[in-house]
Amino acid sequence: MGNWYDPYMLLDDPVIVADARHRVLAVNPAYERASGFRCKDLTGKEAVYAKPKGLIPGTSASVCEHVERGQGWKGIVTCERADGELWNFSLTVTPVRAFGQVYYLAVCRDLEELRYQAISESYEQLFLLIAQLAETGDPSVQPHLDRVGRLSRSLAEWLGWPEARARWLGMASVLHDVGKLYIPREILFKPGPLTPAERRLVETHTTQGAELLTRFSENMAKIYGYNEALLMAREIAQCHHEHVDGSGYPKGLRGEEIPESARIVALADVTDALFSHRPYKIPWAASQVQRYLRTKSGRQFDPKMVRVLLDHWKEVEELYRLQPAIPTGIIGNG
Ligand SMILES: [Fe+2]
Numbered sequence: 137m138g139n140w141y142d143p144y145m146l147l148d149d150p151v152i153v154a155d156a157r158h159r160v161l162a163v164n165p166a167y168e169r170a171s172g173f174r175c176k177d178l179t180g181k182e183a184v185y186a187k188p189k190g191l192i193p194g195t196s197a198s199v200c201e202h203v204e205r206g207q208g209w210k211g212i213v214t215c216e217r218a219d220g221e222l223w224n225f226s227l228t229v230t231p232v233r234a235f236g237q238v239y240y241l242a243v244c245r246d247l248e249e250l251r252y253q254a255i256s257e258s259y260e261q262l263f264l265l266i267a268q269l270a271e272t273g274d275p276s277v278q279p280h281l282d283r284v285g286r287l288s289r290s291l292a293e294w295l296g297w298p299e300a301r302a303r304w305l306g307m308a309s310v311l312h313d314v315g316k317l318y319i320p321r322e323i324l325f326k327p328g329p330l331t332p333a334e335r336r337l338v339e340t341h342t343t344q345g346a347e348l349l350t351r352f353s354e355n356m357a358k359i360y361g362y363n364e365a366l367l368m369a370r371e372i373a374q375c376h377h378e379h380v381d382g383s384g385y386p387k388g389l390r391g392e393e394i395p396e397s398a399r400i401v402a403l404a405d406v407t408d409a410l411f412s413h414r415p416y417k418i419p420w421a422a423s424q425v426q427r428y429l430r431t432k433s434g435r436q437f438d439p440k441m442v443r444v445l446l447d448h449w450k451e452v453e454e455l456y457r458l459q460p461a462i463p464t465g466i467i468g469n470g
C-alpha cells in the first residue's frame with residue numbers, strides 16, 4: 137500500500153514530507169536533484185527547514201514557530217547543498233493532517249523560476265500595453281490580441297513546441313502590429329479602400345515594428361540579458377504578412393525562410409479576423425473559415441500548420457465560444 141503523500145512525490149518542485157517532529161519521511165526526486173542529497177540519507181533526519189543551521193540565520197526558528205502553531209510559513213531561504221554550494225529557494229511549509237496525525241509538507245520553489253515568472257509577467261503586461269497603444273482608437277484590439285495570443289500559444293503546443301516556449305510565443309504575438317504606432321490614424325482607420333501609396337505606408341508597420349523591437353530588445357539585454365519573447369516578437373512583427381508562396385510582404389520570403397513563430401501568428405491572426413466582426417463583414421461561420429484556410433494552405437499559410445489547426449478545430453471553436461469576437465465600428469487597415 138502506498139503512502140498518503142505519494143502524489144506529492146511526483147511534483148516538479150522539490151518537496152520534503154516530515155512528521156510532527158520535523159523528521160524527514162521522504163523527499164521527492166526533484167528535491168534529490170536540487171539538493172544533491174539522496175532520500176535514503178535524509179530519511180529520519182531533521183528536515184532542513186527545522187535545523188538551526190539549515191537555513192539562513194533566524195529563519196529556522198521562525199519556520200518551526202509558525203508551523204507548530206498550525207500556521208504555514210512562506211519565505212525566501214538559503215541552505216547548503218550536498219556539494220557545499222548555496223541553494224536559494226522560496227520555501228512553503230504547510231501543516232497537513234492525515235489519518236489523525238500532523239505532518240509537514242515543505243515545497244521548495246527555485247528562485248530562478250520565481251524570477252522567471254516575475255519577469256515574464258512584467259513583460260506580458262508591458263507587451264499588451266504597447267500593443268494596445270499602437271492601435272489606440274480601436275476597441276476591438278484588446279480582445280483580438282488576447283485571442284491571437286491564446287490561439288498562437290495553442291497552435292505552437294499542438295505543433296510540439298515545449299510549453300515554456302509556446303508561452304513566450306503567445307506573449308510575443310500581441311506585438312505583431314506594434315509598428316502601427318508609426319502609421320497616421322487617419323490612414324489606419326480610413327473608411328474605404330486605401331490608395332496604393334497609403335497601402336505601401338501601412339505595409340511599413342512590419343519593418344517599423346521590427347526596428348522598434350530590435351532597439352527595445354538590445355537595450356533590455358544590456359540590463360537583463362536577452363528575452364526570448366522579445367526576440368520572437370521582433371521576427372513576428374517583421375514577418376507576419378509574409379506568405380509561404382513568396383507573395384507576401386515586406387520581403388516576399390518563402391516557406392521556411394519565414395520564421396516558424398511568424399508563420400504561426402500569421403495563421404492565428406487571420407483565423408481570428410475571419411471569426412470577427414468588421415464593418416465590412418459579419419463573422420464567418422466555422423465551416424467558411426475552415427474552407428478559406430484550406431484554400432490558402434500552401435499559398436498564404438504553412439500547410440502543416442493549417443492541418444494541425446484543423447485537427448484541433450473543436451478547441452478552436454471552444455476558444456470562440458468562451459471569448460466571442462465583439463463588433464467594432466472602426467475599420468483597421470493592415
Ligand atoms: Fe499586421
Ligand SMILES: [Fe+2]
Nearest residue numbers: 280312313405
Ligand atoms: Fe492582428
